């Protein structure tokens with residue numbers, strides 16, 4: 187405050203001196219606050235220059251896209267785009283990039299300066315993505331919903347959702363993740379199992395601990411990797427429709443205490459075992475959907491049928507019906523009781539009758555053989571005597587020949603021992 191200081195010396199009395207002191211103090215305070223604020227002003231100017239490099243004009247919209255600032259929405263739909271547009275407007279909250287030809291999503295595909303801080307819903311469905319690299323969704327702090335469905339994902343990095351820094355992963359902001367029908371054609375798959383690849387990305391770094399909805403329908407899943415659900419403790423909705431799951435024996439639902447819906451329709455489930463039944467029953471809010479599975483109604487089904495009759499967990503349980511064995515086909519599980527549930531070997535009927543026939547024939551042959559032996563027991567006894575005699579004769583002949591060739595002393599010995 188140079189102005190205040192120059193005015194000060196003109197005054198002579200104590201009040202003025204006090205005022206001068208106050209002004210000097212003020213000046214010192216203001217100058218020190220000025221120096222301390224210097225770095226912050228330089229950083230804002232740096233930010234301003236970064237922004238001015240990509241001027242966010244009010245009407246700006248990437249080529250081939252439609253933008254609505256009022257709706258905070260950008261749509262680049264069915265445009266055969268091969269990469270994510272660089273000049274996405276910073277206000278974008280809903281981004282549709284469906285029906286394109288993106289092929290590869292590199293690290294930081296949506297990292298912009300300034301960041302797309304508002305982007306909450308990103309739809310990449312049906313954009314021919316084959317590879318999603320580590321950290322593809324980094325620097326999207328508000329991303330709540332991501333749809334990657336209908337892309338043949340042969341390469342899904344384990345660090346897709348956890349970021350490219352392998353040693354450190356911040357929790358992902360994702361709440362809803364759609365991965366329906368992302369199974370690549372058979373010949374494009376990696377060596378490792380597709381199930382394992384997807385599970386690794388869901389598990390990495392516990393990043394998806396806030397996830398509430400996970401859709402994995404239509405992926406030809408043969409099994410669920412054992413610990414994949416253990417890293418998704420917040421799940422409320424899990425959709426596994428239209429896969430090829432045969433068994434849930436090795437999956438644990440125990441920790442999914444918030445689970446509200448579990449869709450398992452159109453799989454290849456044969457039976458649910460006691461452990462699974464107990465886990466499902468222990469989840470407080472869950473509803474389970476089990477339609478269109480080929481239930482096998484044999485003795486292993488007893489526990490499940492008993493559980494079904496009691497439980498409120500299964501939706502539409504009256505619709506569940508047997509697919510095997512043949513004689514039980516289309517019978518409702520709820521109407522069975524343990525007297526219906528037997529463990530016959532499940533063979534086609536023609537083969538079953540032929541096995542029965544073969545068994546009877548073999549038993550008959552055995553019986554006839556034993557009968558013949560019994561009826562001929564005297565003849566056999568005689569025959570055995572004959573054989574014994576014949577043997578003895580033979581042995582004596584042998585001894586005789588042996589004596590001719592052997593040492594005389596040994597001959598004596600052997601004839602003695604014979605006696």
Ligand SMILES: *[C@@H]1O[C@H](CO)[C@@H](O)[C@H](O)[C@H]1NC(C)=O
Pocket residue numbers: 264265266
């Ligand atoms: C995208 O490509 C397909 C065939 O590759 C073509 O039929 C279609 O017209 C293209 N769409 C646009 C918007 O260019």
Ligand SMILES: *[C@@H]1O[C@H](CO)[C@@H](O)[C@H](O)[C@H]1NC(C)=O
Pocket residue numbers: 284309310311331333364
């Ligand atoms: C993403 O877009 C596809 C194609 O338009 C649509 O079917 C799907 O419902 C969208 N996903 C979400 C989560 O809205």
Ligand SMILES: *[C@@H]1O[C@H](CO)[C@@H](O)[C@H](O)[C@H]1NC(C)=O
Pocket residue numbers: 351353354
């Ligand atoms: C990974 O994150 C940790 C913690 O934030 C940080 O110390 C480290 O430098 C990061 N590594 C890389 C390669 O970015």
Ligand SMILES: *[C@@H]1O[C@H](CO)[C@@H](O)[C@H](O)[C@H]1NC(C)=O
Pocket residue numbers: 376377
């Ligand atoms: C699959 O594994 C075999 C041997 O384990 C290897 O020779 C081959 O290169 C692998 N193929 C791919 C596509 O990784």
Ligand SMILES: *[C@@H]1O[C@H](CO)[C@@H](O)[C@H](O)[C@H]1NC(C)=O
Pocket residue numbers: 367369404405406428
């Ligand atoms: C079931 O999955 C297969 C293969 O993943 C797919 O072709 C089919 O359209 C799906 N069916 C339904 C009803 O979604």
Ligand SMILES: *[C@@H]1O[C@H](CO)[C@@H](O)[C@H](O)[C@H]1NC(C)=O
Pocket residue numbers: 416438440441
């Ligand atoms: C369930 O969670 C507990 C603690 O949260 C953990 O120790 C345990 O390993 C989890 N069990 C499974 C099967 O994931």
Ligand SMILES: *[C@@H]1O[C@H](CO)[C@@H](O)[C@H](O)[C@H]1NC(C)=O
Pocket residue numbers: 460489
């Ligand atoms: C399954 O549980 C029921 C009731 O808890 C029990 O009676 C039954 O023996 C169990 N079945 C098997 C195969 O352990």
Ligand SMILES: *[C@@H]1O[C@H](CO)[C@@H](O)[C@H](O)[C@H]1NC(C)=O
Pocket residue numbers: 521522523525
């Ligand atoms: C089993 O079902 C049959 C007919 O479906 C019924 O007649 C029988 O009483 C049932 N037995 C038991 C123990 O419920």
